[in-house]
Amino acid sequence: MANWLNSWRRWFYPGGNDRSGTYLNRLIWVGCLSVCLPIMIAGLVYYQISMERTKEQIIDESNSTLVLTKDRAERMLQGIEKDSLQLAADPIMTDLFAGRITDMPLIWHLDLVNKITLVKNANEFIKEIFFYSTLESVVLTNNYGSMELENYKYKADIQQLLNDTSLAKWIYLPTSSQEGLITFVRKVPVGGSNNVQGILGLQVDIGEIVRFLPEKAEVFPMGKELVFLSTLGQSKHREKPIHMEAWSGYETIAAAQDSIGSFYETRQDGSEAHVSYMKSTFGRTYVSVIPEDIIADKLAWIRVLTIAVLFFIITLAAMFTYLSTKRVYSPIDQLIKHSRFLGAGRIQGSENELEYIRACLDYLNKESQRLGKYMEKVQPTLRERCLQQLVNGDYILSDSLLHDCDMYGLTVKATYGVMVVEVENAIRETRFLPSDKPIIAFALTNVIQEMMGANPDLQGYVFPYEGRGVGLIRWDDMEEQGNLPQRMIAFAQAVSDSLQSYLSFEVSVGIGRCYSHIADVPVSYKEAVVALQYRIYQDTASILYIEDLESTKTRSVFRYPRELEGTIIDALSKGETQLAEQSLEKFTKALQQSKSYHFIHQSYSVLLSAIITSLEKQGGSILDILEHNLFGQLESKHTSRDINDWFTGVLFPLNKRLTEETLNDNGQSAIRQICQYIREHCREDLTLVQCAELVGMSPSYISRLFKKEMGINFLDYVVESKVEEVKFLLLETDQSISEISALIGYSERNLTRIFQRKVQMTPSMFRSAYR
Numbered sequence: 055m056a057n058w059l060n061s062w063r064r065w066f067y068p069g070g071n072d073r074s075g076t077y078l079n080r081l082i083w084v085g086c087l088s089v090c091l092p093i094m095i096a097g098l099v100y101y102q103i104s105m106e107r108t109k110e111q112i113i114d115e116s117n118s119t120l121v122l123t124k125d126r127a128e129r130m131l132q133g134i135e136k137d138s139l140q141l142a143a144d145p146i147m148t149d150l151f152a153g154r155i156t157d158m159p160l161i162w163h164l165d166l167v168n169k170i171t172l173v174k175n176a177n178e179f180i181k182e183i184f185f186y187s188t189l190e191s192v193v194l195t196n197n198y199g200s201m202e203l204e205n206y207k208y209k210a211d212i213q214q215l216l217n218d219t220s221l222a223k224w225i226y227l228p229t230s231s232q233e234g235l236i237t238f239v240r241k242v243p244v245g246g247s248n249n250v251q252g253i254l255g256l257q258v259d260i261g262e263i264v265r266f267l268p269e270k271a272e273v274f275p276m277g278k279e280l281v282f283l284s285t286l287g288q289s290k291h292r293e294k295p296i297h298m299e300a301w302s303g304y305e306t307i308a309a310a311q312d313s314i315g316s317f318y319e320t321r322q323d324g325s326e327a328h329v330s331y332m333k334s335t336f337g338r339t340y341v342s343v344i345p346e347d348i349i350a351d352k353l354a355w356i357r358v359l360t361i362a363v364l365f366f367i368i369t370l371a372a373m374f375t376y377l378s379t380k381r382v383y384s385p386i387d388q389l390i391k392h393s394r395f396l397g398a399g400r401i402q403g404s405e406n407e408l409e410y411i412r413a414c415l416d417y418l419n420k421e422s423q424r425l426g427k428y429m430e431k432v433q434p435t436l437r438e439r440c441l442q443q444l445v446n447g448d449y450i451l452s453d454s455l456l457h458d459c460d461m462y463g464l465t466v467k468a469t470y471g472v473m474v475v476e477v478e479n480a481i482r483e484t485r486f487l488p489s490d491k492p493i494i495a496f497a498l499t500n501v502i503q504e505m506m507g508a509n510p511d512l513q514g515y516v517f518p519y520e521g522r523g524v525g526l527i528r529w530d531d532m533e534e535q536g537n538l539p540q541r542m543i544a545f546a547q548a549v550s551d552s553l554q555s556y557l558s559f560e561v562s563v564g565i566g567r568c569y570s571h572i573a574d575v576p577v578s579y580k581e582a583v584v585a586l587q588y589r590i591y592q593d594t595a596s597i598l599y600i601e602d603l604e605s606t607k608t609r610s611v612f613r614y615p616r617e618l619e620g621t622i623i624d625a626l627s628k629g630e631t632q633l634a635e636q637s638l639e640k641f642t643k644a645l646q647q648s649k650s651y652h653f654i655h656q657s658y659s660v661l662l663s664a665i666i667t668s669l670e671k672q673g674g675s676i677l678d679i680l681e682h683n684l685f686g687q688l689e690s691k692h693t694s695r696d697i698n699d700w701f702t703g704v705l706f707p708l709n710k711r712l713t714e715e716t717l718n719d720n721g722q723s724a725i726r727q728i729c730q731y732i733r734e735h736c737r738e739d740l741t742l743v744q745c746a747e748l749v750g751m752s753p754s755y756i757s758r759l760f761k762k763e764m765g766i767n768f769l770d771y772v773v774e775s776k777v778e779e780v781k782f783l784l785l786e787t788d789q790s791i792s793e794i795s796a797l798i799g800y801s802e803r804n805l806t807r808i809f810q811r812k813v814q815m816t817p818s819m820f821r822s823a824y825r
Contacts, residue, residue, distance in 0.1 A: 090368050097360040109349050113316075116286065117330055120342045122268045124332050127282060127340070130179060130266060134238055137173045137180075138222075138256050142244045144169060150187070151243040151251050159190065163200045171196040176814060179266070181235060181259045185242075186212050187252040215239055215253050224275045234260050236273060269342075276304075276339075285343040307331045307339060321345075437462040438517040441526060444572070445472065445519065445579040455573060464515075464572060468528045471542050471568040472578040475502065475523040475549060476586060478560045478693065491521035497557060498523030505549050512545060525549075526575065529568075538568045539599060546597050562589055562693075565599045587651040589693040612648040615641055619661055623668045626709050635702050642694050658697055662688055665705065669712055682708065724749040725763045728756070729771070736775040739799055742768050777812045780805065784821040791817050 141147070146166050149155050155162050170183045174196045184195040186203065193206045203209055211227035218225075222240040230237055235257045242252040260273055271284040281304070303319045307329075316330040328344045440458050449455040459466050475498050495518035502525050503516045514527040527542055546563040553559040566581030585598040618641040625634035641661065645654045662684060670676050684705065691697045728745045745768070746753040760768050776798050783794045794817070795802040809817050 093364055093367050097364055101360055108352060112344060112349055113328060116342045116344055119269045120330055120332055120340055123271065123282060124334060124340045126267055128334055134177065134256055134258060137177060138238055138240045138254060141173060142240050142242045142254050147242055163194060167194050167199055179258050179262045180256055182257045184255050185252060189251055212253060224280050226275055230257055236260055279337045279339060282340045286348050303329050307341065441515055441517050442519050444575050445524060447576040452573060459572060465528060466572050468530050469538065469568050469570050470572060470575050470578060471527045471538060472566045472575060472582045473525045473542060473546050474564045474582040474586060475561050478562055495521050495523055501553055502549055505552060539601065543597055543599055550596050562586055563597050567600060587692065590651050590654045614657055615644040618644060619664055623664055627668060629710065631706055634706060638698060638701055642698055658688060665709060669709060679712065722763060724751060725760055732772055732775050736779045737798055740772050773808060777809060780809060780817065784817055785825050
């Protein structure tokens with residue numbers, strides 16, 4: 055027991071008998087407790103408040119869904135009951151039961167089946183409608199037409215209905231319920247409660263009803279009533295029918311006088327559930343059940359978050375308290391420990407703190423001497439930085455230039471010439487990546503340095519700069535200035551041959567003029583860079599001397615090849631990539647005749663702008679096109695070969711892909727435009743040819759595309775649009791039927807026939823019913 059207590063004491067008080075260590079740990083534990091207790095209390099309060107708020111939110115969302123369920127279900131069910139009443143009151147039914155139809159049964163059978171079929175097709179929820187007449191023992195259905203009762207598959211259902219005394223109600227029948235159907239039954243004739251001569255049944259697919267509702271529910275017929283029950287968290291529906299009498303909550307709802315209410319129910323497994331209900335004036339009840347365990351599951355994240363935050367803050371507080379207390383308590387101890395950490399293995403430890411600090415100072419003195427020697431070794435690297443600043447023109451004041459030249463051993467008064475070496479098409483080689491430019495420049499620098507070291511007549515400095523190798527050639531003998539350009543050209547050719555032979559590098563070398571002072575080196579460097587720009591129209595030359603290039607420069611008037619630009623754009627729009635590449639070659643040769651770097655490069659930019667404009671005119675998004683940074687990519691190309699490869703390898707395939715995507719989007723856009731045009735001009739005579747010309751496409755293509763996108767053909771859509779316009783004129787104006795017919799472009803007879811076929815009533819009946 056004593057050993058166990060001692061181990062715990064050493065764990066909590068690692069300072070042993072040292073009272074300072076004990077006090078330090080006490081401070082740490084008091085700080086942790088002072089932080090953790092308020093956090094725990096706040097977490098409990100937050101959890102309770104969040105629990106109540108979330109529970110109220112879930113119940114409010116359930117009630118809102120219940121209201122939406124009631125509205126949708128009532129609209130659907132009332133429509134079915136209305137269809138049933140209209141069929142029961144149809145003149146054929148009235149004449150049949152009044153005895154006015156005594157012969158030719160096949161004719162009235164066919165007429166009644168047609169009307170039943172119209173009603174069934176007008177309502178997507180109705181699967182089958184049957185009518186049984188006790189006068190003939192014949193069943194009429196939309197699926198089977200006229201047949202004997204003995205042969206009808208729902209014979210048992212009809213026999214059960216004959217024994218039922220209810221005049222109209224919803225019911226699950228034995229046979230049809232096995233197929234997932236619920237039936238609305240009405241005894242006919244209407245108003246003849248003592249003399250039932252037939253049964254009219256509308257069988258509705260329960261699955262379609264449930265899919266129509268905003269939340270999954272179960273439907274239970276209770277006498278003349280229907281009960282819609284939705285339970286939050288229930289993933290599957292139970293089999294039908296179910297006796298609602300087995301649920302105690304229904305008794306409470308049935309006995310309630312209020313049409314809207316809620317209560318808590320204790321279920322058979324002992325858990326509680328919140329029950330909300332609504333009753334409609336048509337004898338239907340809508341119930342929503344939310345189990346308490348569902349609410350608890352939704353709040354589980356609060357418990358996890360509270361525990362995680364508490365653990366995090368405890369850990370953070372312990373670390374902060376320990377570190378801050380330790381630093382405040384013993385800063386010298388912290389310094390000694392840090393020194394021992396840095397000098398581990400290099401400084402001999404000592405129990406005497408002053409002796410240890412003296413050893414650390416001696417070690418720092420030795421390291422400073424080593425650093426001085428190292429700086430002498432890295433002097434060439436610092437010289438390279440100085441030379442990079444020199445060619446970049448960073449030395450504005452001559453005093454700072456002379457100071458750095460003296461520091462790094464650069465000769466001021468000598469003849470200098472600059473050569474710039476750049477690898478051609480380095481990125482197109484599989485052994486390099488775009489990020490490998492520093493590596494390429496390093497390789498170039500090494501080769502140039504070796505070549506300069508092997509040539510005793512040449513002196514100078516070599517350094518990498520902006521992905522290129524730069525050679526600063528120096529001559530101290532002022533008498534040989536006339537031969538310096540030829541010597542630089544010969545050296546540049548030797549460097550080019552060596553790079554091609556040993557590294558398989560195809561390079562171009564730009565050479566600037568020679569100047570007699572180191573301050574003029576930036577001028578020579580810029581001339582060498584400008585010389586490289588001449589590659590855009592001199593692909594064959596690898597050594598480019600600025601003096602030779604500028605002496606051959608012409609001032610001839612040259613025009614931009616607009617015709618070749620049009621040929622390229624036309625070929626790209628037609629998908630003829632090979633023709634576009636051939637025209638690009640002619641375009642390049644035409645530009646090279648100008649012998650102007652800026653004109654050629656800007657002409658390529660104009661061509662790129664024209665291609666982008668063509669893409670936009672075809673329906674492409676300018677944002678999608680420009681997000682590829684096309685102008686930035688073109689700006690990085692400096693030779694005609696690089697630019698041509700970029701156009702054929704990057705831009706042309708991108709143009710083809712964007713064009714194909716735009717054509718697919720244009721088809722949908724054209725159909726939307728045609729639909730809008732039809733709705734706005736439905737009073738006019740509309741033809742397929744007219745609409746096809748509107749969007750610039752062929753009528754046959756528009757016909758196929760319209761059927762694919764809209765699901766109906768062009769003519770049916772025009773007729774539906776005209777019918778909708780007639781509805782508007784009937785409800786919003788006082789114009790007669792003949793005036794509306796003339797306005798819409800139909801004869802009065804055709805309008806009445808089409809309107810009745812689409813709306814199931816004449817225009818006059820529609821105006822009387824809905825106005």
